[in-house]
Amino acid sequence: MRLTVNGAQHHLVGLDPRTTLLDVLRERLHLTGAKKGCDHGQCGACTVLLDGRRVNSCLILAITQPDARVTTVEGLGHRGEPHPVQQGFLEHDGFQCGYCTPGQICSAVGMLDEVAQGWPSAVTESDSEDLLADAEIRERMSGNLCRCGAYPNMVPAIREAAGR
Amino acid sequence: MKTFEYRTATGLADGLEPGAVFLAGGTNLVDLMKLGVATPDVLVDVTRLPLDQVTELPGGGVRIGSAVRNSDLAADRRIRTGYPVLSQALLAGASGQLRNMATTGGNLLQRTRCRYFMDATMPCNKHLPGSGCPAREGDHRNLAVLGGSDACIATHPSDMAVALAALDAVVQIDGPAGSRSIPVTDLHRLPGDTPERDTALEHGELITAVDLPVLPVAARSAYRKARDRASYAFAVGAVAAALEVKDGLVHDVRLAFGAVAPKPWRALAAEQALRGQPATRESFLAAADAELAAAQPLRDNAYKVTLIRNLTAATLSALTGDVR
Ligand SMILES: Cc1cc2nc3c(=O)[nH]c(=O)nc-3n(C[C@H](O)[C@H](O)[C@H](O)COP(=O)(O)OP(=O)(O)OC[C@H]3O[C@@H](n4cnc5c(N)ncnc54)[C@H](O)[C@@H]3O)c2cc1C
Ligand code: SF4
Ligand code: FES
Ligand code: FES
Numbered sequence A: 001m002r003l004t005v006n007g008a009q010h011h012l013v014g015l016d017p018r019t020t021l022l023d024v025l026r027e028r029l030h031l032t033g034a035k036k037g038c039d040h041g042q043c044g045a046c047t048v049l050l051d052g053r054r055v056n057s058c059l060i061l062a063i064t065q066p067d068a069r070v071t072t073v074e075g076l077g078h079r080g081e082p083h084p085v086q087q088g089f090l091e092h093d094g095f096q097c098g099y100c101t102p103g104q105i106c107s108a109v110g111m112l113d114e115v116a117q118g119w120p121s122a123v124t125e126s127d128s129e130d131l132l133a134d135a136e137i138r139e140r141m142s143g144n145l146c147r148c149g150a151y152p153n154m155v156p157a158i159r160e161a162a163g164r
Numbered sequence B: 001m002k003t004f005e006y007r008t009a010t011g012l013a014d015g016l017e018p019g020a021v022f023l024a025g026g027t028n029l030v031d032l033m034k035l036g037v038a039t040p041d042v043l044v045d046v047t048r049l050p051l052d053q054v055t056e057l058p059g060g061g062v063r064i065g066s067a068v069r070n071s072d073l074a075a076d077r078r079i080r081t082g083y084p085v086l087s088q089a090l091l092a093g094a095s096g097q098l099r100n101m102a103t104t105g106g107n108l109l110q111r112t113r114c115r116y117f118m119d120a121t122m123p124c125n126k127h128l129p130g131s132g133c134p135a136r137e138g139d140h141r142n143l144a145v146l147g148g149s150d151a152c153i154a155t156h157p158s159d160m161a162v163a164l165a166a167l168d169a170v171v172q173i174d175g176p177a178g179s180r181s182i183p184v185t186d187l188h189r190l191p192g193d194t195p196e197r198d199t200a201l202e203h204g205e206l207i208t209a210v211d212l213p214v215l216p217v218a219a220r221s222a223y224r225k226a227r228d229r230a231s232y233a234f235a236v237g238a239v240a241a242a243l244e245v246k247d248g249l250v251h252d253v254r255l256a257f258g259a260v261a262p263k264p265w266r267a268l269a270a271e272q273a274l275r276g277q278p279a280t281r282e283s284f285l286a287a288a289d290a291e292l293a294a295a296q297p298l299r300d301n302a303y304k305v306t307l308i309r310n311l312t313a314a315t316l317s318a319l320t321g322d323v324r
Helices: A021-028 A084-092 A101-116 A134-140 A151-162 B029-034 B070-075 B077-082 B084-091 B096-101 B104-109 B160-166 B268-274 B281-292 B303-319
Strands: A002-005 A008-011 A047-050 A053-056 A069-071 B005-008 B020-023 B042-045 B054-056 B062-065 B170-174 B180-183 B206-212 B221-227 B235-246 B249-258
Touching: A021 A047, A047 A101, A053 A101, A053 B096, A084 A101, A084 A151, A101 A134, A101 A151, A101 B096, A134 A151, B020 B029, B054 B077, B062 B077, B070 B077, B070 B084, B070 B096, B070 B104, B077 B084, B084 B160, B084 B221, B084 B235, B104 B160, B104 B206, B160 B221, B160 B235, B160 B249, B221 B303, B235 B303, B249 B268, B249 B281, B249 B303, B268 B281, B281 B303
Parallel strands: A002 A069, B005 B042, B020 B042
Antiparallel strands: A002 A008, A047 A053, A047 A069, B054 B062, B062 B206, B170 B180, B170 B206, B221 B235, B235 B249
8 A cells, every 4th residue: 555654655565454544654654753642533642634634643544545645743844944833833832741742733734724725613703704813723723632731832833833 | 453354435325244334534433443342344435435525406405425524514605604503513523633534424423422332341232232221320421311211321422413403404325225315303213222223224325415405594593512621522512503583583493402312303392382482582491491391311411401401592592693
């Protein structure tokens, strides 16, 4: 089976059908940015971009994604030139222990794309609204938990990244 | 996880061999497989079938392909303006990541979050028929006050399905024995003494689409969900409502309750009690009471009756423009 991760093509041979995308990334490709927090879709630590959309890689069987394009936190930005969301997290101190951070960053990148497409959220009331107001960012990022409670600084980090 | 064979579905009416199940976004099924509660021999992936479009029906109304992702459906213009309750219900569910995978068909057929059902080591009539129901004496805080049985008091966890129940949606089904369509309110069954069967589907029947009828009242509709935290949590009670008021009187109304029953609960008694009545908070509360008269709360879930009563009044009041 073929899988493109961060632009590089991989051929996965002898893959057990039970293997999740998260386990392929971490155990086979040694991309340990995405974390296994809960393994049940409940925390967002495993968030990656699948064909550009944010998803929980722990609930996706790798075998169901032949020819998919996956981006992990390792594939965002370049050495010495972080992705705007990564830069925002650095400047605003958007983390403490960092465990949830790769998932938060991938999620934010996917989320900003959703906002660019005009997707509503549960707190959106009208079309004219600022889709990156504090309440919007909090709701849109609610699929990513942070045990350290570093949320307050993530909000400006993400909003600023949207402008870059 | 028990091992399984994997293949992609090739046709709508292929059906399934014994031990095989359909796989869509996997956000519920893969979870239950990890927990050892679902143990299929074969997974048949339906996400490559051409069922991922939202289209307009010839006579009006909208057809939602069963593989349409929850996030795409929630953002669809036709849904946001014609059936806002559906968009709101979808956005109130799960997270951005999960909605990007979750499909219309899978969301409808997701299974209860009853903690005993999700624990393969516990007795549970739903995952092991005849083993008993520990929830009745145990943790039933988020289980049914309507429609339950001695055998099972599970609640259906979907938000989307509650909106669809209020909207008179129709489920399109295909299978080896032919195609059929049933109202979404007939898709899920009450447990009775066979709680292992969640729905009216036969083994191998595929949901191909969900149709929304032309429904002018739906343009003024809303979904309200109560939960234990502000976001990313299942409902402890929810109301889907559509309301049309003329000269101060309720001209048309649709109402469904979530997280209180084994199925999305269409509140027909409440609707009937409301038609022609003044569109006031008093009428809304009386209508909720008419529906909730049948409630059979247990030790720890009686709060749901009060919660739904108040949510109903608040949701309908907001739809009259009189937000309280
Ligand atoms: C942490 C977490 C929080 C969540 N919170 C919420 C919430 O707040 N509100 C809410 O409503 N939901 C919530 N969900 C549930 C989520 O919405 C469902 O898991 C999702 O909608 C299921 O869709 P799927 O496509 O992934 O289904 P799958 O997991 O692929 O399938 C589910 C079931 O449907 C069957 N199936 C799928 N498609 C078809 C078809 N076309 N025909 C016949 N059978 C089919 C499968 O065989 C399986 O039995 C949450 C889930 C998680 C993990
Ligand atoms: S309520 Fe239903 S699902 Fe829960 S333990 Fe009882 S039988 Fe099982
Ligand atoms: S590890 Fe995937 S959501 Fe927690
Ligand atoms: S920074 Fe520690 S879990 Fe989020």
